[in-house]
Amino acid sequence: MNAAGTLPxxxxxxxxxxxxxxxxxxxxxxxxxxxxxxxxxxxxxxxLGTTLxxxxxxxxxxLCFSVLEARPVVxxxxxxxxxxxxxxxxxxxxxxxxxxxxxxxxxxxxxxxWAVKDLISPKEE
Amino acid sequence: MNALVILGWAITSAQVMLGLAMCCATFRLVAGPRAQxxxxxxxxxxxxxxxMLVTFGIRxxxxxxxxxxxxxxxxxxxxxxxxAKFLMRGEVIE
Numbered sequence: 471m472n473a474a475g476t477l478p479x480x481x482x483x484x485x486x487x488x489x490x491x492x493x494x495x496x497x498x499x500x501x502x503x504x505x506x507x508x509x510x511x512x513x514x515x516x517x518l519g520t521t522l523x524x525x526x527x528x529x530x531x532x533l534c535f536s537v538l539e540a541r542p543v544v545x546x547x548x549x550x551x552x553x554x555x556x557x558x559x560x561x562x563x564x565x566x567x568x569x570x571x572x573x574x575x576x577x578x579x580x581x582x583x584w585a586v587k588d589l590i591s592p593k594e595e
Numbered sequence: 596m597n598a599l600v601i602l603g604w605a606i607t608s609a610q611v612m613l614g615l616a617m618c619c620a621t622f623r624l625v626a627g628p629r630a631q632x633x634x635x636x637x638x639x640x641x642x643x644x645x646x647m648l649v650t651f652g653i654r655x656x657x658x659x660x661x662x663x664x665x666x667x668x669x670x671x672x673x674x675x676x677x678x679a680k681f682l683m684r685g686e687v688i689e
Contacts, residue, residue, distance in 0.1 A: 480598075482598040485605075486601050486605030489653065497616045497619075500619035500620050500639055509631055512635060516620075516635065516639040519643060519646070534653050548665065553668060556672040563676055563683070564678075565631075567679045567680075567683040570683055571682065
């Protein structure tokens with residue numbers, strides 16, 4: 471810690487806590503990606519890292535730089551908003567592609583197309 | 596115990612945890628049974644690398660790392676979308 475030598479104690483402790491929590495949550499999400507048994511189960515795990523993990527680490531960074539420069543430094547919000555917007559888009563695209571591939575191969579462990587269509591727009595009777 | 600020393604140790608252990616998370620994602624990228632697992636591993640890998648760069652930025656106190664992590668986020672999003680499109684349609688630009 472050479473450049474952040476002027477950080478007061480409360481800001482240093484809060485930054486340390488936020489960074490530790492974020493890294494631990496990200497690690498848990500990646501362990502889920504490693505350990506879960508099914509692709510559709512594995513999709514859920516890394517979102518821990520992109521929501522709470524990224525949010526916590528970026529909040530710690532924003533706090534650290536705001537206290538260091540004695541003015542609100544909020545450019546970390548740019549990354550947070552971007553990650554929050556893009557993660558659902560990418561995961562929906564990947565899961566749609568995976569579902570399409572599994573259906574064309576006739577895999578037995580996924581819902582069929584007619585069942586999902588009935589869930590989206592149920593019949594009248 | 597000095598609070599800055601605690602912050603240094605916290606950032607070091609956070610970087611170790613993020614490195615382990617990147618190892619998990621890399622294993623899924625290399626060994627994933629199907630192509631969609633590999634794409635998911637790549638997605639997780641770039642998010643973890645982005646967070647790792649943010650922790651480097653806190654350690655050094657410079658905002659250069661922030662810009663690098665923003666670029667990683669942008670390019671990672673584009674690459675994941677392109678790979679998912681390729682998986683769905685067989686080509687990226689139709």
